Amino acid sequence: MSPRSSAREAARTRARIVRAAVDRASTLGLAGVTVRDLAVDLGMSKSGVVAPFASRGRLLETAFDSAVATFRAVVVEPALALPPGRDRLLALLDDWVDYLVDCPFPGGCFLTTASVELDNQAGPLRERTVAAVTRWLAFLADEAHAARPDLPADRARDLATTINGIAMSANQEIQLLADPAAGPRARRAMHAAVAAFAPEPAGTARARADRAGATRERPARPGGTA
Amino acid sequence: MSPRSSAREAARTRARIVRAAVDRASTLGLAGVTVRDLAVDLGMSKSGVVAPFASRGRLLETAFDSAVATFRAVVVEPALALPPGRDRLLALLDDWVDYLVDCPFPGGCFLTTASVELDNQAGPLRERTVAAVTRWLAFLADEAHAARPDLPADRARDLATTINGIAMSANQEIQLLADPAAGPRARRAMHAAVAAFAPEPAGTARARADRAGATRERPARPGGTA
Numbered sequence: 001m002s003p004r005s006s007a008r009e010a011a012r013t014r015a016r017i018v019r020a021a022v023d024r025a026s027t028l029g030l031a032g033v034t035v036r037d038l039a040v041d042l043g044m045s046k047s048g049v050v051a052p053f054a055s056r057g058r059l060l061e062t063a064f065d066s067a068v069a070t071f072r073a074v075v076v077e078p079a080l081a082l083p084p085g086r087d088r089l090l091a092l093l094d095d096w097v098d099y100l101v102d103c104p105f106p107g108g109c110f111l112t113t114a115s116v117e118l119d120n121q122a123g124p125l126r127e128r129t130v131a132a133v134t135r136w137l138a139f140l141a142d143e144a145h146a147a148r149p150d151l152p153a154d155r156a157r158d159l160a161t162t163i164n165g166i167a168m169s170a171n172q173e174i175q176l177l178a179d180p181a182a183g184p185r186a187r188r189a190m191h192a193a194v195a196a197f198a199p200e201p202a203g204t205a206r207a208r209a210d211r212a213g214a215t216r217e218r219p220a221r222p223g224g225t226a
Numbered sequence: 227m228s229p230r231s232s233a234r235e236a237a238r239t240r241a242r243i244v245r246a247a248v249d250r251a252s253t254l255g256l257a258g259v260t261v262r263d264l265a266v267d268l269g270m271s272k273s274g275v276v277a278p279f280a281s282r283g284r285l286l287e288t289a290f291d292s293a294v295a296t297f298r299a300v301v302v303e304p305a306l307a308l309p310p311g312r313d314r315l316l317a318l319l320d321d322w323v324d325y326l327v328d329c330p331f332p333g334g335c336f337l338t339t340a341s342v343e344l345d346n347q348a349g350p351l352r353e354r355t356v357a358a359v360t361r362w363l364a365f366l367a368d369e370a371h372a373a374r375p376d377l378p379a380d381r382a383r384d385l386a387t388t389i390n391g392i393a394m395s396a397n398q399e400i401q402l403l404a405d406p407a408a409g410p411r412a413r414r415a416m417h418a419a420v421a422a423f424a425p426e427p428a429g430t431a432r433a434r435a436d437r438a439g440a441t442r443e444r445p446a447r448p449g450g451t452a
Contacts, residue, residue, distance in 0.1 A: 027346045029255075107346055112398075116342040119401040120253045120333055130402060137399075158415045161399070161408075165391025165415075168398070172338075173363075173387070175345040176356060182387075188427045189384045189391075193419065195428035201414045202421035 014052045016042060021063035022070075027107030029117035030060050030125055057124065064128050067110040075099050076139075084146035086194065092143060093163065093190045100170050101183035108175035111136075112168055140164060150199050158201075162193045240278045242268060247289035248296075252333030255343040256286050256351055283350065290354050293336040301325050302365075310372035312420065318369060319389065319416045326397050327409035334401035337362075338394055366390060376425050384427075388419045 020041045024033045035056055039046045053059035079092035100109060107113060115133055118126040140160035145153060170186035173179045246267045250259045261282055265272045279285035305318035326335060333339060341359055344352040366386035371379060396412035399405045 029343070113342055115398050115402045116339055117255070119398075126402075133398065133402060158411055158418065161395045161411055162388065162392055162415045162419065165393070165395035166388055167391070168394040169387045169391035172341050172345075172359065172394070176341045176352075176359060185384055185387055189388045191428035192384065192423060193388065196422035196424050197418060198422050202417040 010052065017044075017049055017052065017059065018063050018066045021059060022067050022110065023106055025060070025063055025107075026067070026103075026105030026110045026113060029113055030064065031117060031121075033060060033063070035059075061124055061128065064110075064114065064125060067105065068132055070104055071099070071111070074104065084143070086147040089143045089147035089194060090191065093194070094187060096167055097170065097183050097187045097190070100167060100174055100186070103174075109167070109171045112171055137161070137164060144194070147194060148197065151197065152199065155197065155199060155201070159193060159197045162197070163190055166190050166193065236278065243270075243275055243278065243285065244289050244292045247285060248293050248336065249332055251286070251289055252293070252329075252331035252336045252339060254333070255339055256290065257343060257347075259286060259289070261285075287350055287354065290336075290340065290351060293331065294358055296330055297325070297337070300330065310369070312373040315369045315373035315420060316417065319420070320413060322393055323396065323409050323413045323416070326393060326400055326412070329400075335393070335397045338397055363387070363390060370420070373420060374423065377423065378425065381423065381425060381427070385419060385423045388423070389416055392416050392419065 017038060020038050021033050024037060024041070035046045035049050038044075038049045042049065050056060050059060053062055075092065075095045078095055079088050082088040082091060103109065111129065111132060114125070114129045118129050137157075137160050140163055141153070141157040144159040144163070145151060145156035148156065148159070151159065166186050166189045170182050173182035173185075243264065246264050247259050250263060250267070261272045261275050264270075264275045268275065276282060276285060279288055301318065301321045304321055305314050308314040308317055329335065337355065337358060340351070340355045344355050363383075363386050366389055367379070367383040370385040370389070371377060371382035374382065374385070377385065392412050392415045396408050399408035399411075
């Protein structure tokens with residue numbers, strides 16, 4: 001083999017390993033990905049699986065970055081062709097729901113699985129997950145603010161959590177409940193949130209304070225604490 | 227020991243084991259709970275941990291049921307003292323957010339962890355998770371309909387997914403990001419959704435169809451598919 005075709009072959013092998021790791025991680029979580037299983041999946045030796053990455057940890061980090069890049073290519077990039085504003089946000093949300101319904105990863109949203117799995121485990125994978133979720137929520141808040149310029153920044157951030165949550169609930173309804181109505185429902189709910197979110201926070205429930213025994217402290221002005 | 231005090235002692239031991247299993251499962255997932263770890267946590271023999279339940283599987287099912295009962299006691303029962311309607315729904319949501327912020331389980335919402343972990347694994351634990359999530363979404367839809375009698379049933383179900391999602395996103399912001407604003411933000415977002423949800427679905431994005439290359443099929447009338 002010429003040096004060039006051998007480098008190409010190495011890159012192809014590397015990509016196959018990453019893909020197999022992403023598929024397994026979306027179903028079992030990153031901690032559930034063993035080098036032995038990947039070797040069986042790929043018909044390779046265990047050392048052949050690890051060698052291109054130096055360690056299992058680096059292989060998992062590469063798989064994580066690859067899954068984020070896939071999400072970006074499928075959900076984010078197409079919407080960025082539009083100018084910031086409501087059409088762009090709604091296009092982004094439609095692509096997101098399509099991605100959840102017809103997911104490139106067999107186990108559904110990779111970041112949801114990773115974040116639930118890793119929220120109590122320190123390490124580079126957790127750091128990557130924190131960074132990805134933080135970046136995503138900030139991006140959604142920016143897009144929400146562009147779509148609804150009448151909303152103050154902190155209300156746009158509330159809307160970002162609402163939209164992110166609808167996607168998480170839809171992912172659960174699709175992956176766990178296999179509910180065929182989950183996709184259209186998520187799309188309707190997201191559109192409703194973008195259309196109807198009010199610039200002022202709704203009044204907080206007074207009922208709680210009225211009930212006997214409701215002694216736990218709660219913020220006097222929830223709108224002022226974010 | 228008299229037969230009565232020995233039965234009491236057995237019940238107490240059983241409860242301690244279940245509690246230790248719930249704590250571990252909320253952090254590591256149910257699959258991550260080993261009899262060996264529980265034996266170490268409790269200073270018991272491995273056979274002593276399993277004996278009251280006959281098998282590890284039955285122990286995990288008991289732990290699951292116990293976590294659901296805790297959620298019910300902390301979040302649901304107090305609100306049920308009120309008559310159905312908006313005050314009751316908002317009281318329920320406030321208790322839910324309090325539960326997420328100051329969670330009785332060290333790893334955060336037990337059902338979220340279980341549902342992500344088990345969505346691809348057949349078995350009695352997955353069946354229990356499916357049943358619990360299905361019941362919960364139906365209950366939320368009923369409460370949403372009582373709070374907003376102007377909403378048709380399918381729109382109340384959309385609102386249930388919105389509220390459930392805000393709780394899931396808040397759980398992520400609390401457990402993964404350790405964001406102290408997550409609780410007040412979730413409360414505001416839930417109240418906003420209950421107040422502002424419109425009886426008619428918002429128009430679906432036209433932007434997608436306008437973009438060149440948007441050839442994927444989508445429902446002509448999303449409102450009719452739920």
